[in-house]
Amino acid sequence: MLVQLTRQSDQRQIGKIIIKIVIYTILSLMAVLIVVPFIWMISSSLKESAELFTYPPVWIPKRLAFENYVQVFRIAPFWRYFINSGIVSVSVMLLQMVTSAMAAYAFARLVFPFREKLFLLYLGTMMIPSQVILVPAFLIVSGLGWVNTYQGMIVPHAVLAFGIFLLRQFYMSIPKNLDDAATIDGCGTFGKLFRIYLPLAKPAFMTLALYTFMGEWNRFFWPLVIVNSQKLYTIQIGLRYFMSSEGENLWNVLMAASFVSILPVLLFFLFTQKFYIETIVGTGLKD
Amino acid sequence: MISLSNRNRQTLSAMVLLAPSLLIFTVFSFGPMIYAFFLSFMKWDMMSPNKSFIGLANYQALVNSPEFWKNTFNTFYFAIGTVPGSILLGLVMALLVNNKLRGRVFFRGVFFTPVVTSTVAISIVWMWVYHPDFGVMNQLLQWVGLKPQRWLADPVLAMPALIIMNIWKHAGYNMILFLIGLQNISPTLYEAAKIDGANSWRSFKHITWPMLGPTTFFITVITFNNAMKVFTQIHTMTQGGPNNSTSVLMYLLYQEAFRNFRMGRAAAIAYFLFCFIFIITIVQKKFSDRKIYYEN
Numbered sequence: 001m002l003v004q005l006t007r008q009s010d011q012r013q014i015g016k017i018i019i020k021i022v023i024y025t026i027l028s029l030m031a032v033l034i035v036v037p038f039i040w041m042i043s044s045s046l047k048e049s050a051e052l053f054t055y056p057p058v059w060i061p062k063r064l065a066f067e068n069y070v071q072v073f074r075i076a077p078f079w080r081y082f083i084n085s086g087i088v089s090v091s092v093m094l095l096q097m098v099t100s101a102m103a104a105y106a107f108a109r110l111v112f113p114f115r116e117k118l119f120l121l122y123l124g125t126m127m128i129p130s131q132v133i134l135v136p137a138f139l140i141v142s143g144l145g146w147v148n149t150y151q152g153m154i155v156p157h158a159v160l161a162f163g164i165f166l167l168r169q170f171y172m173s174i175p176k177n178l179d180d181a182a183t184i185d186g187c188g189t190f191g192k193l194f195r196i197y198l199p200l201a202k203p204a205f206m207t208l209a210l211y212t213f214m215g216e217w218n219r220f221f222w223p224l225v226i227v228n229s230q231k232l233y234t235i236q237i238g239l240r241y242f243m244s245s246e247g248e249n250l251w252n253v254l255m256a257a258s259f260v261s262i263l264p265v266l267l268f269f270l271f272t273q274k275f276y277i278e279t280i281v282g283t284g285l286k287d
Numbered sequence: 288m289i290s291l292s293n294r295n296r297q298t299l300s301a302m303v304l305l306a307p308s309l310l311i312f313t314v315f316s317f318g319p320m321i322y323a324f325f326l327s328f329m330k331w332d333m334m335s336p337n338k339s340f341i342g343l344a345n346y347q348a349l350v351n352s353p354e355f356w357k358n359t360f361n362t363f364y365f366a367i368g369t370v371p372g373s374i375l376l377g378l379v380m381a382l383l384v385n386n387k388l389r390g391r392v393f394f395r396g397v398f399f400t401p402v403v404t405s406t407v408a409i410s411i412v413w414m415w416v417y418h419p420d421f422g423v424m425n426q427l428l429q430w431v432g433l434k435p436q437r438w439l440a441d442p443v444l445a446m447p448a449l450i451i452m453n454i455w456k457h458a459g460y461n462m463i464l465f466l467i468g469l470q471n472i473s474p475t476l477y478e479a480a481k482i483d484g485a486n487s488w489r490s491f492k493h494i495t496w497p498m499l500g501p502t503t504f505f506i507t508v509i510t511f512n513n514a515m516k517v518f519t520q521i522h523t524m525t526q527g528g529p530n531n532s533t534s535v536l537m538y539l540l541y542q543e544a545f546r547n548f549r550m551g552r553a554a555a556i557a558y559f560l561f562c563f564i565f566i567i568t569i570v571q572k573k574f575s576d577r578k579i580y581y582e583n
Contacts, residue, residue, distance in 0.1 A: 020388070023383055023386060023388065024388070026383060027383050027384070027388075027394050030379075030380065030383070030398070031394055031397045031398070034397055034398055034400070034401065034455065034458075034459075035397060035400075036423065037401075037409075037412050037413060037416055037423075037455070038400070038412075040412065040415070040416060040423050041412045041415075044415060052421060053420070053421055054421070055420065055421060056426055056429075057421055057422070057423060057426050098307075099307050099308040099311070100308075102304040102305070102307065102308070103304060103305050103307075103308045105304060106300070106301040106304040106305050110297045110298075110300060110301045110304075111294070111297050112294075112297055112298040112301040112302075113298065115301070118305070122308070122312070125312055125316045125317075128316055128317075128320055129557070129560070129561045129564065130516065131516055131536075131537055131540060131557045131560055131561070132319075132320060132323045132554075132557040132558060132560075132561055133315075133316060133319035133320055133323060134319075134540075134557070135323065135326070135540070135544045135550060135553045135554055135557065136318070136319035136320075136322035136323045136326055136554070137315055137319040138544070139322070139326075139333070139550065140314065140315070140318060140319060140322070142333075155311070155315075156311075156315040158307075158311050159307070159308040159311040159312060161312075164308065189296070189297065189300045190300065214403060217405070218403075218404075218405040218406065218407075220405075220406060220407055220518075220519045220522075221518055221519065221541075224522075225541075225544075225545055236405055236407045236408075239407050239408060239411065240407050240522075240523055243411050243414075243523070251415050251418075251421075254411055254415070255411075255412065255415065257411075258408040258411045258412055259408075261405065261407075261408050262404045262405055262408045265403055265404065265405070266400070266403070266404065269396075269399075269400070269403045270396065273392070273395075273396045273399075
């Protein structure tokens, strides 16, 4: 009987191993499928022009044509586009963090009339369909004389209701004893904000910063309609116009340009994967 | 120094803290929302100082325009095409990644990468992927014995091509949402099933899938709504062609506002799109209310 029992547990062990192998295989296949376009991009970006137009397509270039990357910056002012994207993304990120920190504190810790209704109103902005406000927002920005300016790209996105929501949750989780202790020590509202809540909220700020930076870096429609002079193009707009002006033959340079434009966000993401994924969904993911 | 009661001091502080965000929201969110409503009843080209009130003429012109309905059809085609594929793929990814395996964080990251990369860059890369003569997609087809296609240049295949790319791009996001849903299913349910002798497929069918009901509904709504508002890929890859087969409502809106300078018309298109999304969301909710299980 002992022998029979052993065989059963052996079978279960083998079964588990087989399942593991199957799962890993499927995972790897799917990972390859997901990654193929990226590999295609990088491989093409390092090809000489002649190698692009061969059939069947070559995956490993005979020679790594790094000069394509130099070409990217020569043909169009990509360094300029980078700087513009940087200015806009960082400014929006900072503004969103500041406005969120302030508004969230008011909603979390202060008592004032209409507080709940006002908070609902703020949340309501998340419900507003984006396409409905695009054209009128453009008209308003135009009326302010902000077309083709940095502020036109930055200010309309200076507040993020989601950020206020996130920080409010975080503030509310800070124990009230700290508040009371601070009051006893003679600390006022703003004193508490600067000395207790802001320092403690650093993790929330980090995740918010990543989320807003990446969202702003990748934004397309708004900069497309606000900006019409090349010196203000963000990297997405610059890339788009680069594609239409360079036409059919410079696919290798185009792939290099595309890679260059996703690289900052990609690196950011790879190093902070856990933080970012948890923010974008707004709740914690167990690892 | 004026002495204020504690209440008044808090209210004053709150006003100071809320002023910047309230101002921005009023000028750039609530204001435009109301402005758009009135704009849709007007005719204005942005240059002349005259805005003329024309009642429902914008809406009527759209309803009578075959181009508008073609765009509406394309938009629904894209959205409905995206939903099943990206949900299925996201679910499979989540189920695979949810096991206690080494490297699950790595795979999770890989699957999520298309979500964080910019749509413009992705669009350009996929244009090259879909290149009729030298692209990877046709190489893949030939491997499995099918004929190469013209993809983005083919009026019939252009939209499916865009749908495939969109599924690829968003599956990772749905995976994350499914992961959260999966982790909220109480393990005791699975233990009870095991005791009763259920195998993996049966516990999926009778526990996992029903318990994922609310999550699946949420993901369906989000995926559908976002797909209805597609713009960047169309602008970059096809500009609505070939033969208007990929022209969608957001692209039509963009053209009406920024090429034809018909601001009122564009506002009306925006409200139509909003209504379509709203109606479908209600329909989805009615449909799922009858099917969702909740624990307890």
